[in-house]
Amino acid sequence: MITAERYHDFSCGHRVHAHEGKCRGMHGHNYRITFVVQGDTAELDALGRVVDFSVIKDRLCNWLEEHWDHRFLLWERDPFAATMAMLFAAEPATDDMSHLAHSLIQVPFNPTAENMAAYLLDVIGPAQLANTGVKLIRVRVEETRKCSAIAEHLPG
Numbered sequence: 001m002i003t004a005e006r007y008h009d010f011s012c013g014h015r016v017h018a019h020e021g022k023c024r025g026m027h028g029h030n031y032r033i034t035f036v037v038q039g040d041t042a043e044l045d046a047l048g049r050v051v052d053f054s055v056i057k058d059r060l061c062n063w064l065e066e067h068w069d070h071r072f073l074l075w076e077r078d079p080f081a082a083t084m085a086m087l088f089a090a091e092p093a094t095d096d097m098s099h100l101a102h103s104l105i106q107v108p109f110n111p112t113a114e115n116m117a118a119y120l121l122d123v124i125g126p127a128q129l130a131n132t133g134v135k136l137i138r139v140r141v142e143e144t145r146k147c148s149a150i151a152e153h154l155p156g
C-alpha cells in the first residue's frame with residue numbers, strides 16, 4: 001500500500017474539562033497535525049501519485065487554518081462554555097476579524113489530542129475529501145513534539 005501524507009502547524013488554545021492536572025486550565029499548543037491519505041483504488045495516477053500534495057493542503061490543512069488556528073477549542077458541554085461565549089461575544093468587533101466571538105470554537109468533544117484526531121479522521125476528513133479520489137486513513141495530533149495521539153482506520 002502506498003499512502004501520501006502532509007502535516008500542518010498551527011496554534012490553538014483549549015482546556016481539557018475535568019483533567020486531573022494543569023490541562024484543566026486554559027492554555028494552548030503549537031499543534032502539528034499529520035494527515036495520511038490513501039487512494040480509493042490501489043492504482044497511482046498517471047503521474048505516479050496517490051494524490052497531489054496540494055489537495056491535502058487545500059482540503060485539510062486549510063480547513064485547520066480557517067477553523068482552528070488562533071481559536072480556542074472548548075467542549076460544548078464544558079461548564080465554562082456559556083460564560084466564555086458571553087465574554088467573547090461582548091468584545092467589540094475588530095477590523096481583521098468580524099467578531100471575536102469567532103475565536104471561541106465549541107466542539108462536540110472534550111478537546112484532548114485523541115478526540116481531536118478522531119474528529120478530524122471521522123468527520124472532517126470524509127467531508128473535505130469528498131470526490132477527490134482519496135480518503136483520510138490516519139491523523140496524528142501532536143500537542144508537543146513529545147506527545148501525540150493517533151486515530152486511524154485500517155487500510156482497505
Ligand SMILES: [Zn+2]
Binds near residue numbers: 014023027143
Ligand atoms: Zn493542552
